[in-house]
Amino acid sequence: MSQFPYSIPSREEILGVLRKSGEPQDIAAIAGALKVGTDHLDGLSRRLNAMERDGQIKPDRTGLYQLANTSSFVEGRVSSHRDGYGFLIPDDGTEDLFLSEKEMQKVLHGDRVQARITGTDRRGRPEGSIVEVIERANTHVIGRLVNENGVWLVAPEDKRLGQDILVQGSPGKAKAGQVVSIEMIEQPTRYSQAVGKVVEVLGEFDDPGMEIEIAVRKYGVPHEFSxxxxxxxxxxxxxxxxxxxxxxxxxxxxxxxxxxxxxxxxxxxxxxxxxxxxxxxxxxxxxxxxxxxxxxxxxxxxxxxxxxxxxxxxxxxxxxxxxxxxxxxxxxxxxxxxxxxxxxxxxxxxxxxxxxxxxxxxxxxxxxxxxxxxxxxxxxxxxxxxxxxxxxxxxxxxxxxxxxxxxxxxxxxxERGAIDFETTETYIVCNAVGKIEQILPRTRNEAHRVIEECMLAANVCAADLLERFEHPGVYRVHAAPTKEKLTQLRNFLKQQGLHLGGGDDPTATQYAELLNKVKDRPDAVLLQTMLLRSMQQAVYSPENIGHFGLSYEAYAHFTSPIRRYPDLLTHRSIKAILKGKRYQPTNIDTSVLNTTLSKSARKMQVTDKARGKKKMEGDLAIWESLGIHCSANERRADEASRDVEAWLKCYFIRDKLGEEFTGTISSVTTFGIFVQLDQLFIEGLVHITELGTDYFQYDEARHELRGERSGIRYQMTDRVRVQVSRVDLDARRIDLRLVTESDARGLPKPGRSAEGGAGRTKKPRAAEPKPASAPKKAGKPKRGSTSPSNDKSHARNGARKKR
Structure with missing residues (x-):
């Protein structure tokens, strides 16, 4: 909270005045540009002194203020880790900036800030200090109401928001332990805790459907029509x-x-x-x-x-x-x-x-x-x-x-070489109160494939029409794998005696040929997984770069305007073409786009800039914004759905604590192995400390953990037997431990021995992995997408997949 009873211009506003003027300014000129009255100059003067102290501005020889050398300042979005530290993801696509726990006390996940590079941390990463919060990302927070020694707090449901929110005044009718929505009144600063007021009581944590109520608010999914x-x-x-x-x-x-x-x-x-x-x-x-x-x-x-x-x-x-x-x-x-x-x-x-x-x-x-x-x-x-x-x-x-x-x-x-990955989809069968009764594999029959091919044909025709008439639109594009991903994939394939042709530009046909070549191998599932992970994520864009996975030169979504906005845009464009006109979405509510572009979608713009793509201008600018907006909200919907499924799975398996299951290693990380349990189709984590007394080295190329002394290996697709040891509903996490030998290589029973401590890696590892529903390599958050690229719309609740 400001120590002054009046509002003081932010640092960003002051910097904007100096940038726009292009020459040094005195305090009177700055105050005039920002409409600061003479009786408020004391606060403005102190703000200028603080900015000078932090190296943002400096006085010239005559005492006028000018911009300092900005090469050591970085602007970007804060990405928080549940362990308290975080990273600044720069707007210009440069290397992420490490933010210590102390720095993260000033901000919340998603905030946009300006930071000063202060050096490197003990792991050699560039480290920064936050000098100004440009934009706050969180206006409302969902969490559980708690009372600590008479003080009311809200513990955020999103664990990336690593600070409890102090409740202003009384929580009203809300009771301790209930899930509430709190409106932010004061954001955190280096000196004070975040403060908010309870504006909605959702109910008890385990009420039917509560996991959905939490998810839609946690991820900002609009759930009520205006x-x-x-x-x-x-x-x-x-x-x-x-x-x-x-x-x-x-x-x-x-x-x-x-x-x-x-x-x-x-x-x-x-x-x-x-x-x-x-x-x-x-x-x-x-x-x-x-x-x-x-x-x-x-x-x-x-x-x-x-x-x-x-x-x-x-x-x-x-x-x-x-x-x-x-x-x-x-x-x-x-x-x-x-x-x-x-x-x-x-x-x-x-x-x-x-x-x-x-x-x-x-x-x-x-x-x-x-x-x-x-x-x-x-x-x-x-x-x-x-x-x-x-x-x-x-x-x-x-x-x-x-x-x-x-x-x-x-x-x-x-014949055209489209890639066709064979994956097992599941669906959740719930009881009358919305909790899981069982998880079943979704059977994909010939009728599914008939409809899919019909929809693909219609989508291709729609894209071709846009191309022929040179009408702008949002194509469904799927870029070729990046050089970095290809290098990782080829290193892995080389160790398996395999080769993917095409150099830096392999075709979908070469991927498909390799998939067909390995389909009868015992490690076919592992190989398919690695091929899938090397690919990028499909997005919406007015720049038609084709669809790599489907091997189409042009592809657009046309067949689902009830549930996808890009399809509605395609319909409007086609109708305009039929009338000999052009559709330009200038009369839509652009404030909706600006909200998205200022948050999660900004990352896509950074990725485009990093690969040399220029920002579109003129008529195409609005289409580019629409593509980014729709792509970001597609991911938002997927994240919310996964969060709900992860909560339901954790709730379901709570009754199975201590039970043993067989399963398959689905992912290997520096901190342990993720195992998908047979028949249940649920993933859990066997932490590195449960793997025995050896030191384990993580081999990124082979995707395996290898014991330094024993040579014991844990690799993707290995079969193991595990016991459910712990379930954390809040973190959406299921912990497992190995209980028997695994596969024919005779992996030992885990546990502690008289000689030494628990198993560990020599590499520093993340102390807290991501939820079991989304196993990925821990550590520094990365820009851009590393998700498998499969342009199949995963429609839940029984709706079919369509591309």
Missing amino acids: DTAKKLATRLPSEVRPADLDERVDLRDIPLVTIDGEDARDFDDAVYCEPVKIGRTTGFRLIVAIADVSHYVKPGDGIDTDALQRSTSVYFPRRVIPMLPEKLSNGLCSLNPDVDRLTLVCDAVITSKGVIKAYQFYPAVIHSAARMTYTEVAAILGNTRGPEAGRRPGLVPHLQNLYDVFQVLLKARH
Whole structure:
């Protein structure tokens, strides 16, 4: 809190005046530029003295203030570690700056600051001192209310916020132990603790659905629609009106069907296929009809602003936070059977070799013939004379046509060299109070693959249309692996007697060929994992660099406008092209974008700058901002979903403390091994101290821990037997310990011996790993993405994967 009863301009504001003026200024000129009255000059003078002390400004020979040499100052975002220290992630993409626990007392995770480089720490990392907080990231904090000796505090749920928040006054009706939302009144400083007031009581920690209530607030996921959006939704019609059919192609006589999971609630795509003659050969006409959300959601209106703010629907077990109000997502824009619905159609002609010969887009009205499930369609395709087929006799030929076009598209996919990783997806089965009953692998049948290939074809056509008409849009891009990742991968492959061709620029085909080569090896899972980890994450961008994993020159999301904002943007662009116009999203609420760009999305801009990409200007600037915004919010949704799943898994396994399970090592780090338990599909950590009495060296190239004296190795995909030893709900962490020998190499039973202490590594290791749901190498937070790149939308709660 300021020691003055009036507001003093911040350091950043003062620096801005000096930068803008370009010449030294006296205190009167600075006060005038910042509208500081003469009776407030004492506070401004003290602020200037502090800035001079910290080396931000300096007086010239006449006493006027000027900017100091700024080469030793760095601006960026604070990334906090749960152990108390942190890092400043510079805006200019340079090396991270280490911040000690003392420095981190001034800030919270996510704050933007200016720091001065003060030297290096004992590990040789550049170290800094925070001189000014430019922007505070946390206005509200979720945590548990505690009373310590009569003092009310809130312990943040996000462990990266390493400080308790002092409650101002009384907590009201909130009780100790309850989860509350606290509004920040005073941010932390070097001299004082953060202070806030309780503004919402969420309930008891283990109330049904509490983990979701915490996650949406913890990650800032908008979960309530604005009053404006609600009012607009109530004014929408309940059914398609005659006026809505103007200038639309009538496809109501075409037996289009929706094919989704059993528990899907919104149906945004319908498909139909028939054989057609292409010259002397037979090809296919594939119709992919997508809900015409853009007909009802206009740029800049209340529903659009809320949708942009969310950017995506968020899927939790037993609950979905939709991008659009329910009247649209489950009503007007859901392609329910036996009712008229407005769509935007991709009507494509595909050759017998899987080549898209021609396509056209047009607005249409459809009348879905049936709402079908993957299980039902797979049963019909497997037995066209079976009971399932008997219930849908009129649709069986059309489903067979869909399967035939899938076969040719799949063949073309293999020929172009698209990468197809085989991974096991799971879904959570919850009981009536929202807790896990079991975790099951999701069975992926032929019907899933049929729909996926149809959606891929439509997305490719959408991207091609944007390219042909040179219309701006947000492509779904997937960059090739970085040189650093390729070097790590090749070092690993070399030790396995394998080689990935292509030098610094391997193709997707070369990846696919290597995957096919190793698929029958006993270490195939390990090799696939390493290949997957070498790849980048797919993002949205107006710069079309192609999609590496799918081996497409151009790819855009078009098929899910109910749950993805980029798809809605693509629809608007396509409609503009059809009318001979250009769509420029200038009338959207840019304040929504600015909020995102000032926080998590800034990291993407830094990554772009580091690789030499210039910031876009003019008409493309808004599209670049939209791409960054949507990509950041996609990750936000994934993080919130993972957090909820991790909490549920911890809650589920609390009843299994002391029980033993077999499992597979899924990740190896400097501080231990992560093990995925068989049948439960839950990961836990065997800490390095549980591995025995040896010193363990971490081999990054081989992804293994090796005992220095014994030669014992723990490597990814090794089989082990473990016991559940501890569960920490707050940290989302499950601790395990080895209890038996592992695999044929005879790994010893862990524990302490009479000779020495517990197992350890000679490398310094992070004292506290990340939660069990996200095993990654501990240590210094890194800029950019190191996540596996698989452009499959992991739709939870039974919604299917689509790209």
